[in-house]
Amino acid sequence: MNKLRILSVVPAVLAMGLILSHTKLADAQPVPINANFQPDPLVLNGTSGGANKGNCGNVAATPNHVLEVKKSLPYLRLTVEGQGQPTLLIDGPGGRFCVLTDNSGSKPEISGYWQEGKYSLYVGDLSQKQFNYTLSISQQKK
Numbered sequence: 392m393n394k395l396r397i398l399s400v401v402p403a404v405l406a407m408g409l410i411l412s413h414t415k416l417a418d419a420q421p422v423p424i425n426a427n428f429q430p431d432p433l434v435l436n437g438t439s440g441g442a443n444k445g446n447c448g449n450v451a452a453t454p455n456h457v458l459e460v461k462k463s464l465p466y467l468r469l470t471v472e473g474q475g476q477p478t479l480l481i482d483g484p485g486g487r488f489c490v491l492t493d494n495s496g497s498k499p500e501i502s503g504y505w506q507e508g509k510y511s512l513y514v515g516d517l518s519q520k521q522f523n524y525t526l527s528i529s530q531q532k533k
Contacts, residue, residue: 421459421509424467424528432529439477439514440521447489448478450515456526458510466530468502469512473524476517484508492517502532 422435441451460467471477471490479490479499484506490499514524 419454419457419511421457424458424460424464424505426462426464427530431531432527435526435528437514437524437526438521439471439473439475439524440516440519441513445480447480447491447513448476448515448517449519450478450480450513454482454511455514456512458512458528460505460507460510463507464505464530466502466532467505468500468527468529468532470498470500470527470529471514471524472498472527473514474522475520477522477524478515478517479526480513480515481510482513483510 422433424433435456437455439455440449443450443452469479469481469490471479476492477499478492479501481488481490481501488501490501492499512526514526516522
């Protein structure tokens with residue numbers, strides 16, 4: 392009889408977890424990115440790191456930011472600045488990409504063509520700590 396009770400509770404617990412995860416995802420409101428957006432650079436802030444360990448450092452379970460590129464852009468540059476060893480994990484229409492910092496203190500940066508669609512951005516850290524960061528989004532080439 393106890394096994395039956397446990398089995399009936401498991402689906403409820405899983406459903407509750409999915410609801411809470413979905414609610415957290417809904418908190419990251421998409422930031423619309425159009426051609427010639429202003430201000431340029433667009434600056435977003437947050438706290439890096441998280442409990443999920445992977446090849447892109449420690450990241451949160453949900454994205455720090457969601458970008459919605461309304462129309463394909465020939466050039467877009469994302470740069471993360473912060474303490475520690477920040478990383479940037481991007482999950483979008485073109486795949487999943489990880490941008491790491493190196494030991495020279497460089498900032499994680501990615502630039503190039505961005506196709507239309509939604510991009511989930513996870514700002515992580517190679518350490519197990521959390522730090523404040525600034526994410527700059529620009530259409531200007533260096």
